[in-house]
Amino acid sequence: MSAAAWLERAANLASALPRRRADDERMRWSRDRLAAWQRERVAEIVRHASERSPFYRERLGGPVRGPVELSALPILTKDQLMDRFDEVVTDPRLRLEALLGHIEALRGDELYLGEHRVMTSSGSSGRKAVYVYDRPAWRAIVMTANLRMSRMVGLKPGVPRPRIAVVAAPDGKHMTFRGGASMDVGVFVSRRFSAASPVPELVAALNDYAPDLMLGYPSTLAILAEEQIAGRLRIRPKWVTTSSEVRTASMAERIRAAFGVEPFDCLGLTEIGIAALDCTEHEGMHLFEDLSIIEVVDEHGRAVPDGSPGAKILVTSLWNRVQPIIRFEVGDLMTVTSEPCACGRTFRRIVALDGRSDDVLELPGPSGLVSVHPIHLRGVLGRHAAVVAYQIVQREDDLEALVVLAKDAAPEVVVELGCDLVAAVRAQGAEVPVVVRAVPAIVREPGVGKLKLVRARPRGCP
Ligand SMILES: [Zn+2]
Known part of the structure; x- marks a missing residue:
């Protein structure tokens, strides 16, 4: 200095x-x-x-x-x-x-x-x-x-x-x-x-x-x-x-x-x-x-x-x-x-x-798009003892949940999380497949090092 x-x-x-x-x-x-x-x-x-x-x-x-x-x-x-x-x-x-x-x-x-x-x-x-x-x-x-x-x-x-x-x-x-x-x-x-x-x-x-x-x-x-x-x-x-x-x-x-x-x-x-x-x-x-x-x-x-x-x-x-x-x-x-x-x-x-307003996901439901607040997904991932870090990414036809699992986590946790996420989304009136993928680390925002827990598709996109 x-x-x-x-x-x-x-x-x-x-x-x-x-x-x-x-x-x-x-x-x-x-x-x-x-x-x-x-x-x-x-x-x-x-x-x-x-x-x-x-x-x-x-x-x-x-x-x-x-x-x-x-x-x-x-x-x-x-x-x-x-x-x-x-x-x-x-x-x-x-x-x-x-x-x-x-x-x-x-x-x-x-x-x-x-x-x-x-x-x-x-x-x-x-x-x-x-x-x-x-x-x-x-x-x-x-x-x-x-x-x-x-x-x-x-x-x-x-x-x-x-x-x-x-x-x-x-x-x-x-x-x-x-x-x-x-x-x-x-x-x-x-x-x-x-x-x-x-x-x-x-x-x-x-x-x-x-x-x-x-x-x-x-x-x-x-x-x-x-x-x-x-x-x-x-x-x-x-x-x-x-x-x-x-x-x-x-x-x-x-x-x-x-x-x-x-x-x-x-x-x-x-x-x-x-x-x-x-x-x-x-x-x-x-x-x-x-x-x-x-x-x-x-x-x-x-x-x-x-x-x-x-x-x-x-x-x-x-x-x-x-x-x-x-x-x-x-x-x-x-x-x-x-x-x-x-x-x-x-x-x-x-x-x-509960994050930023752009974390709210617009997901398809039986009668049109439904807004799903990030808190419902966090209820599954943020409370699970086996999940060290996660990120939800909205893709073309599904949601991808990237999870970093604790060292002692059982492999079947991935399936369990997938089912819980589908149920959480369904409880909000939306219907969308969820793919859970265990990864060694999650890429952070370049330059800042922050981790965005939800990456929603920008509003108004197809
Ligand atoms: Zn006080």
Whole structure:
């Protein structure tokens, strides 16, 4: 790490540390107090956007000053954000074309113009998007969330310094990498490991590093758990946190069995930063509602009742002034509850995270196409003790289920899974053959190392 990079990280950490008590207190405010705070933040971010972003000024009909009803503001789509990128941002030096070039050349935590972190969404569905955080936004959002995460899981600074391993995207284009890199200073040691590396390489590197806290995609950590059980991986992390993918019951069980700890789960979205983490009750992830607002809505953008699954979410960043993200549409299938949590924190919780809306399969039934939610297939594959990893691929005439089986799995499991999947699909009113194939590994998304559990055919295809 260069001296400049070290200073940058140290300054970011130093800016967030003194606020930690206030940051924690907000998680225990009454809902009314939090709502009032959110209204103030929304008014401020909308005022700023309407004054400084030509795009928002136009869509909001000029500068907006005073209180704003968030739910009355227009929804922002990814196409709008990208088509009019240069007008959305509030810093005229930021131009999409130049940022794309910067992203292509990114290897680590390099800053654009010495102050902006530029990232892309993982692009698992269609068009990639570009997100920018200037230094104040990075500190207010990502550093606050990083330190809050370490406190919520109980990771305390000390000597020797706690060692964090982030097993995720291999380079600085992605939020998990940049967020992890930001912690590599001062009281913490943080190292990034590529989830796209061959497993033996990853195992050797982790054995060498011996992390205290390991954070990564659940599909990767489940495979590492298998390696630990087999005796090739020999680490003793006191904390394991999964992130950024759907975590199935069997993945969590495998992690528990291998490392002897109850895994935490967090939600990071490049659009708004780290958005949620579960507490030690492990009864859902508390949304970081003082950093961003997530509205769970149906396919027409109308709010769904508490505890009901939505068709997508609308995200608003309360602190990103350089690229205002206001009611931005993201295809996450999420269920949120405001039921109280035993930990006493009042922030609402995500009680189910079911992938992205493009994971919903359109399958033939006796009377036309039927939408089958990924949760029904996960019910079969995600809970089966013999399945280490899986991926459902929709093909021309059937569904193919690729499964990585545990070492001790009986060969007839493949047949059993096939029958269960056919039954699960049939229970939803669809009729389609399912082919189950045991494979040694599943190919991950290039460049990111994420694993998409369902690969549906794009809507509208024959
Ligand atoms: Zn809680």
